[in-house]
Amino acid sequence: MEKYLDESINFLEKLVSFKSIKDEPVDGGPFGLENKKALEYALSMFEYIGAKTKNLDGFVGYADFFPDEYNSEEIFGILIHLDVVPVDNNWNTDPFTLTEKDGKLFGRGTIDDKGPLSAIYIAFKKLLDEGLKIKNPVRFILGCDEESGWGCINHYKKHEKFPVFGIAPDASFPVINYEKGILNFKIAIPKPEEIIKIEGGDRSNIVAPKCSAILKNKLGLSLYYKKLDNHYLYEIKGKSAHASTPDLGINAIVKMLLYLSHKHIELKPILDLIAAFQYITNNEYEKSDYFDVKLTNNLGKVSSDDNNIYFTFDIRYPKEISPNEILSVAKNKGDVLEDSIVIKEPLFVDPDNFLVKSLLTAYEKVTNKKGEPLAIGGGTYARALPLAVSFGPNFEGDEEVAHMANEYITIENLERCIEIYYLALKEILF
Numbered sequence: 001m002e003k004y005l006d007e008s009i010n011f012l013e014k015l016v017s018f019k020s021i022k023d024e025p026v027d028g029g030p031f032g033l034e035n036k037k038a039l040e041y042a043l044s045m046f047e048y049i050g051a052k053t054k055n056l057d058g059f060v061g062y063a064d065f066f067p068d069e070y071n072s073e074e075i076f077g078i079l080i081h082l083d084v085v086p087v088d089n090n091w092n093t094d095p096f097t098l099t100e101k102d103g104k105l106f107g108r109g110t111i112d113d114k115g116p117l118s119a120i121y122i123a124f125k126k127l128l129d130e131g132l133k134i135k136n137p138v139r140f141i142l143g144c145d146e147e148s149g150w151g152c153i154n155h156y157k158k159h160e161k162f163p164v165f166g167i168a169p170d171a172s173f174p175v176i177n178y179e180k181g182i183l184n185f186k187i188a189i190p191k192p193e194e195i196i197k198i199e200g201g202d203r204s205n206i207v208a209p210k211c212s213a214i215l216k217n218k219l220g221l222s223l224y225y226k227k228l229d230n231h232y233l234y235e236i237k238g239k240s241a242h243a244s245t246p247d248l249g250i251n252a253i254v255k256m257l258l259y260l261s262h263k264h265i266e267l268k269p270i271l272d273l274i275a276a277f278q279y280i281t282n283n284e285y286e287k288s289d290y291f292d293v294k295l296t297n298n299l300g301k302v303s304s305d306d307n308n309i310y311f312t313f314d315i316r317y318p319k320e321i322s323p324n325e326i327l328s329v330a331k332n333k334g335d336v337l338e339d340s341i342v343i344k345e346p347l348f349v350d351p352d353n354f355l356v357k358s359l360l361t362a363y364e365k366v367t368n369k370k371g372e373p374l375a376i377g378g379g380t381y382a383r384a385l386p387l388a389v390s391f392g393p394n395f396e397g398d399e400e401v402a403h404m405a406n407e408y409i410t411i412e413n414l415e416r417c418i419e420i421y422y423l424a425l426k427e428i429l430f
Contacts, residue, residue: 005122005415009118012105016096020082020109021085035083039055046063060141066134067133071137075139079167080141080142081142082114083147085108088240090240091406100411104409146381164387165355168380168390170390171380172395173371176382176390178319179382180296181317181318183313186340187273191307192264194264195260199211200236201302203301205300211253213234219234221262242402242404257271280326316378349387378390392417
């Protein structure tokens with residue numbers, strides 16, 4: 001296994017070197033040059049081990065391994081993304097240089113989702129190296145816009161048919177058969193006259209690590225500010241985290257609103273809205289019919305113009321709650337912009353399904369632990385297929401580092417991922 005672990009780390013090192021954050025389009029790269037380069041490189045690696053590949057205009061690509069005879073209704077999909085979220089100034093190392101320290105591999109994408117790609121690629125390569133003949137067709141689908149708007153998946157849908165079943169190695173072990181629904185929307189309220197400008201956050205699916213406001217007058221609080229001619233600049237820092245686990249972060253926008261609302265009560269409806277969501281989380285729908293699954297909310301972005309302030313929310317909700325119910329709460333607090341509303345329905349696969357059982361068997365053989373299906377607030381490519389679940393790479397008890405500064409995967413866990421994916425793919429495909 002040592003040989004294959006080394007190959008996986010080398011592959012990961014190259015993948016991390018691509019700064020594949022969504023960027024301005026280039027020729028053949030709708031999500032920026034670095035995403036284009038990452039996709040071309042990944043496809044070349046699959047070609048090296050015998051895949052037939054296709055690049056769909058830089059949005060997404062795929063690599064096929066089909067036996068001579070196969071049923072197109074039995075194609076197994078493995079869906080992975082190459083794009084990553086932005087980085088902040090809290091990194092201790094270069095986020096785009098894979099850095100090993102204390103048994104950990106640091107770099108943006110090491111856990112989400114480039115590390116899993118390097119693991120499952122090497123696991124599949126090992127099966128081929130052993131001379132095993134593939135019996136069931138498999139398609140690796142590599143997207144470049146999972147972290148933003150799923151433009152990659154939407155483009156794929158226009159040109160190709162999705163596999164019937166599969167996995168997305170983009171969450172946790174033992175296996176994720178329940179993903180909460182995701183609701184994104186933007187709400188506007190009138191901008192108080194004394195606030196010249198307010199902005200903060202990177203994306204709706206990240207807990208805002210920073211927020212700034214330019215005011216006509218001082219707040220009168222013991223809060224540091226910078227004098228700008230006749231105006232005052234206030235800056236707040238937070239801690240980024242994934243929107244599905246907002247309690248792991250510190251939301252700089254919310255902190256700023258708490259300060260500003262002392263003087264500007266016009267902002268109180270947004271704080272009331274957050275409190276209303278929190279009430280749903282703590283008091284309503286506390287238990288779903290199958291898992292203990294609660295609603296979470298993240299105020300991910302804020303911006304302003306001459307007249308309004310715009311707040312972008314990311315809500316993760318259990319399958320028992322209707323997104324319209326959530327929107328009705330928001331519409332009581334401000335103007336919800338209809339064209340900003342994006343809904344991704346919850347995913348749920350019966351735990352007795354053959355796919356869930358096959359994956360749990362592979363997990364249990366490697367870890368010697370009993371595996372049970374789990375629910376998450378994150379949204380993965382698994383939602384794109386008629387029947388799919390997310391599978392790895394996080395293990396129980398792991399620190400949550402996706403979307404955070406100093407993201408990493410341990411070398412031990414990378415090796416365990418290879419072993420689990422090896423057994424799972426062997427069972428399903430060979």
